[in-house]
Amino acid sequence: MTESPTLTVRLGKIAHGGHTVARHEGRVIFVRHGIPGELVNVRLTDSAPEAKFWRADVTEVLEASEHRVPHFWDAADALKHRDPVGGAEFGHMRLEYQRELKSQVAAEQLTRLGGLKAEDYNFPAVQGVKGSADGLGWRTRMSYSVDAQGNLAMSAFRSNELISISQMPLAHPAIEATGLYSVDYSGIERVEAAVSSQDDRTVLILLAEARDGAAAKVAKQFPEGVNVASFSQHGGSAADGKGSLQTLAGSAHLIEKVLGEKFRITGEGFWQVHREAASLLSSRVIELTEPAAGEQIADLYAGAGLFSVPLAKAVGTGGRVFSIEGAPGTHADAKKNLRDYSQATVIRGRVERVLRQVAHDATLDAVVLDPPRTGLEKQVAAELASSGVSRICYVSCDPAAFARDTARLMGRGYELDHLEIHDLYPHTHHMESIGLFVRR
Numbered sequence: 001m002t003e004s005p006t007l008t009v010r011l012g013k014i015a016h017g018g019h020t021v022a023r024h025e026g027r028v029i030f031v032r033h034g035i036p037g038e039l040v041n042v043r044l045t046d047s048a049p050e051a052k053f054w055r056a057d058v059t060e061v062l063e064a065s066e067h068r069v070p071h072f073w074d075a076a077d078a079l080k081h082r083d084p085v086g087g088a089e090f091g092h093m094r095l096e097y098q099r100e101l102k103s104q105v106a107a108e109q110l111t112r113l114g115g116l117k118a119e120d121y122n123f124p125a126v127q128g129v130k131g132s133a134d135g136l137g138w139r140t141r142m143s144y145s146v147d148a149q150g151n152l153a154m155s156a157f158r159s160n161e162l163i164s165i166s167q168m169p170l171a172h173p174a175i176e177a178t179g180l181y182s183v184d185y186s187g188i189e190r191v192e193a194a195v196s197s198q199d200d201r202t203v204l205i206l207l208a209e210a211r212d213g214a215a216a217k218v219a220k221q222f223p224e225g226v227n228v229a230s231f232s233q234h235g236g237s238a239a240d241g242k243g244s245l246q247t248l249a250g251s252a253h254l255i256e257k258v259l260g261e262k263f264r265i266t267g268e269g270f271w272q273v274h275r276e277a278a279s280l281l282s283s284r285v286i287e288l289t290e291p292a293a294g295e296q297i298a299d300l301y302a303g304a305g306l307f308s309v310p311l312a313k314a315v316g317t318g319g320r321v322f323s324i325e326g327a328p329g330t331h332a333d334a335k336k337n338l339r340d341y342s343q344a345t346v347i348r349g350r351v352e353r354v355l356r357q358v359a360h361d362a363t364l365d366a367v368v369l370d371p372p373r374t375g376l377e378k379q380v381a382a383e384l385a386s387s388g389v390s391r392i393c394y395v396s397c398d399p400a401a402f403a404r405d406t407a408r409l410m411g412r413g414y415e416l417d418h419l420e421i422h423d424l425y426p427h428t429h430h431m432e433s434i435g436l437f438v439r440r
């Protein structure tokens, strides 16, 4: 194997995706595992002579930033491993500084892609989440691979290489306490672990079989009280409704409780990951949207109904809520979670196919939307604008997609009335934005 070339560079500002930007002989290099201002040795991982930019990993820090700390997770420490495990790529920086960098990324995206001007907008600082002083133990949902030896594994940072692991400090302590790292997962392809954010801390382990019947053997290795289910992936996954879900111990769903309301979440069905996320987002969405009795509101990309339920409560039986979700398994959860609200219409379908009809049949007063990382399809922004809806509350986990959609909505008659950003993904480069758009 030929050794990758190495260079010494001074790291510049942070970019979307968590890289710092360095320059070498006029070429831009996106560098992982560094901190702005540091002088470092890097190994080039992507350096084709004709490429517009290169990529590199820090291998040694010659002048460290004052914000650098020892990584809390050995397997993810780039200074100790050539291929550190992904999932905690900001773990070598102080938490407050991670948030400062995320604020810079958000402002840069809103300026560059969103077309907002720093002199007109007070770009918000990313806020820390309560009860998370060290930023560990927040993940209530985990997804693992299984290596050839049957061990739980995760991918190396931005790669398919599997690294077996014996702990994951960002995972909720109740997940870690199941002993899941010492189980033999032979015949299993993927393992999902979920814990209810409720006080009972019930854990559900979901096993995707690579070999029929393998899950039953694996389930026996878990202690009593841990729920275990398997899904055969023939034809799909449990979330897309095509795989078949089988309960092996306890139950195949979890109960979540948010602001006094219970939600059933089955198997792989979508639920917010940070243990504080569901209650924080739900309360902020309602405070910003201000749903009133009798109003008609659409909740797009609605998941299991996290926002639809409080919206339905607020509009009352004289109003209407349209809860639109594409994944069949998650839609089925939404139907269950909204069954007591006759004012809720729970629709299974892709927003880009369904919204036009909903906007035609109803007079929408407000829309709440929480799309996947890719943001809105172009036509969805157009359909929102032509529906005439006056308030749009947009929850986003990607600042670039959010900035792009901000530009689209502003170009169609909306203004960004309020924006806040929460650090719902400590020790990673991700963040969660909530924007309120109002019609000019």
Ligand SMILES: C[S@@+](CC[C@H](N)C(=O)[O-])C[C@H]1O[C@@H](n2cnc3c(N)ncnc32)[C@H](O)[C@@H]1O
Pocket: 270, 271, 272, 301, 302, 303, 304, 305, 306, 307, 324, 325, 326, 327, 330, 349, 350, 351, 352, 370, 371, 372
């Ligand atoms: C970020 S989650 C938000 C779910 C919900 N608002 C919550 O907070 O629990 C996005 C949801 O959109 C669904 N989804 C993704 N693309 C979709 C589409 N084009 N149309 C409808 N739903 C979609 C996913 O299945 C997922 O449940």
